[in-house]
Amino acid sequence: MNKAHKELLKKNYEKACNDYVAAILNLWELDSYYGFWIADEVGGLYDYGDGCFTISMCDIVYCVENNVKYDEFLKYQEYNVKCLDYNLHTMNLESWHKGAPRHDFSKLDALKKDLDDAIESEKNNNKY
Numbered sequence: 001m002n003k004a005h006k007e008l009l010k011k012n013y014e015k016a017c018n019d020y021v022a023a024i025l026n027l028w029e030l031d032s033y034y035g036f037w038i039a040d041e042v043g044g045l046y047d048y049g050d051g052c053f054t055i056s057m058c059d060i061v062y063c064v065e066n067n068v069k070y071d072e073f074l075k076y077q078e079y080n081v082k083c084l085d086y087n088l089h090t091m092n093l094e095s096w097h098k099g100a101p102r103h104d105f106s107k108l109d110a111l112k113k114d115l116d117d118a119i120e121s122e123k124n125n126n127k128y
Contacts, residue, residue, distance in 0.1 A: 017043040020060050027063070028070035053077055059093045068097055 025032050035048040047054045053074065055063075063073060073093070079102065080090040086108055091100060 014042040017057060017060075020057070020064055021046055023064045024055075024060050027067070028073075030070070062093050062097075066094075066097060068093070072097070 021035065022032065025035065030048065034050070034052075035046060037043075038045040038047050038054070043057045045054050045056055046060060055073070059073075062068065076091075076093055076096040079096070082105055083090045083103065086103075086105070088103055091102070096102075
């Protein structure tokens with residue numbers, strides 16, 4: 001494969017990636033001004049709103065192809081962050097969108113609150 005062919009492939013790939021980003025921003029009614037490819041690597045990770053969300057190219061394509069709404073994507077992301085907080089397995093976007101079983105965090109949240117309260121109490125009781 002010659003250099004010109006490789007350059008054409010890259011150009012077409014980057015155009016397709018940017019077209020998908022434009023489609024998802026349109027779907028979610030977001031302004032492209034606030035988004036960028038991390039490290040200028042088109043097709044890698046796209047960041048929006050200075051950390052509001054980061055999304056992979058695979059998830060961008062999935063969201064566009066399956067009409068995943070912005071609120072659903074944010075809930076998916078929040079769920080995975082919570083899983084990481086509790087050292088639980090995260091879920092991929094397709095499984096989330098198709099309604100895969102999810103953890104109920106209510107009991108863990110209550111236990112965490114009790115632990116946080118006990119830690120705070122201990123700090124207050126042992127001030128020097």
